[in-house]
Amino acid sequence: MIDYGKVARAVEQGGSPTIVVFGDYCLDKYLYTDPANDELSVETGLVAHQFDRKALFAGVGGTITNNLRALEANVRCVGMLGQDGEGFELRQALERVGADSQFMVETPERCTYTYTKPMRKNPDGSYSEMERLDFRTMTPLSPQLEDALVERLEQALQGADAVIVTDQFVEPGLGALTDRVREAVCNLALRYPNIIFYADSRAFVEKYRNLVVKCNDHELLRVFAPAYAESPTLELVEEYGERLTQLTGRPAYVTLGAQGSMLFREGQAPAAAPAFQVEGPIDIVGAGDATNAGIVLGLCLGLEPQEAAALGNCVSSITIQQIGRTGTATRQQVAGRLRTRL
Secondary structure (H helix, E strand, O other), X not given: OXXXXXXXXXXXXXXXXXXXXXXXXXXXXXXXXXXXXOEEOOOOOOEEOOEEEEEEEEEEHHHHHHHHHHOOOEEEEEOEEEOOHHHHHHHHHXXXXXXXXXXXXXXXXXXXXXXXXXXXXXXOOOEEEOOOEEXXXXXXXXXXXXXXXXXXXXXXXXXXXXXXXXXXXXXXOOOOOOHHHHHHHHHHHHHOOOOEEEEEEOOOHHHOOOOEEEEEHHHHHXXXXXXXXXXXXXXXXXXXXXXXXXXXXXXXXXXXXXXXXXXXXXOOOOEEEOOOOOOOOOOOOOHHHHHHHHHHHHHHOOOOHHHHHHHHHXXXXXXXXXXXXXXXXXXXXXXXXHHHHO
């Protein structure tokens, strides 16, 4: 049984831990256009969309950073920036929320990963996303960049309470978490047993050792039953969740969407953390990152792993109600929603 009052008190009375967010970062760039202002290009005869404003946000590891800062944690960012305009904008976005960006690796070898999202105005005044334009370097990281990332991570660990590893990309070797970097992270987790090491990986969760890991139920089945094409059943999640924690040697969290999440610990029965049901429209973009922020904050505040799962579910339930943007939640909002369970 989860003591939601205890979780609420921990959120209200807890300190501000220092959490390192390591791995993949990107810039989310929203560009807004009104079709009433479209022009025809004299040179090509094609439509020239006229954009009159933009909104810039730190994404992937930046989304976790935004959530942690809203929850009053101190954050050190460790990832890659290109020596380009988007890199400047990404660093600005991180520093704007009060994160420490001094450990970011800036390099001319890579472009700053950027999701450019043109937003077209509708007759009712709302906006709809057009075809997205992504900027990514499609060659593997050099050994020198791998070494630089690991070196900056170890520097950022000094005096830290936890590390969240954000492993975003499914193509091997193209993001910050190459096999060599993952191995180094796993070794650091052994060398720093007093620091919480936690990894969220879309495609390589089974490669982490000595870290608490998190994935969703579909990602879990892609590891252990890649040919399974139907929706994951609870029985399969329980079977493979136990196998995952046996591989990692640490607890594992598996999120289940509207059903909440499951906690797996070797030698113990699975423990459920129910979702917080919300009414009205929702936007699930960034829900997993909000969950990560809540779980790790809870662990840093001394909560039990199942209680930390409940905190993660609570944080994400607030962020998904913020339509059209990747939301965040304050400690006051989180504590208030936790108390609805009393």
